[in-house]
Amino acid sequence: MILNELMHNHTWETISVQFLKSYPEAKNNLEGYKMVFEKLKEMDPKSIAMAIVISKETDIIDGDYFIDVAGIYNHPKSLEEKYPQGIEFLPWCQWLGMEISKDSLINFSEPEILVHCFYEMTYVSLSEEDIQKAIHRER
Known part of the structure; x- marks a missing residue:
């Protein structure tokens, strides 16, 4: 199952409950995460x-x-390439096209997987454009 398919199995209402449970500090940015969720639902996934891989x-x-x-x-x-890779700077369309590892699907619920992915992909910013600017500043 790819992340995009997983997203379309859920609504923001089910995800927001898990968001607050997993990341209580996200309460102040919940509207921003909702906007990211809605934007992602409109994007076309790009397979990579x-x-x-999500792990505790x-x-x-x-x-x-x-x-x-990680990826x-x-x-x-x-x-x-045999080791887990940081993926927080990948374009969001590529996140959407990635498979979810079997272990992650076994060890975490679908809402947990989505929340952990959203948190990681927006770690730098709630704006994909700002994330790409941050990449170019670091080079």
């Missing part, structure tokens, strides 16, 4: 050879857990 990790310093969202190449061509 990566899958979204433990911080080695303080022992707290956190959710990690893994379906057919790695180098040693580096």
Whole structure:
């Protein structure tokens, strides 16, 4: 299942409840996340050879857990591509075209997967244009 299909299985009402449960600090930006959700529903997905992997990790310093969202190449061509990749700067249409890993679908509910993906893809900004500007500033 790709992220776009998962999105179309849900409404903002079901997602917003999970958003507040997973990320209570998002309360102040809930309207912004809703706008992102609506914008994503209108976008066409662009398939890429990566899958979204969501995992629960433990911080080695303080022992707290956190959710990690990364991409893994379906057919790695180098040693580096065998490891999870940061995907927060990918265009949103590519996020929509990525498969959700089987482990992620088993270990997380669909609303949880969506919320963790939205949180990661908007980590830099709630605007895709601002995210792309941030990439160009870093180069």
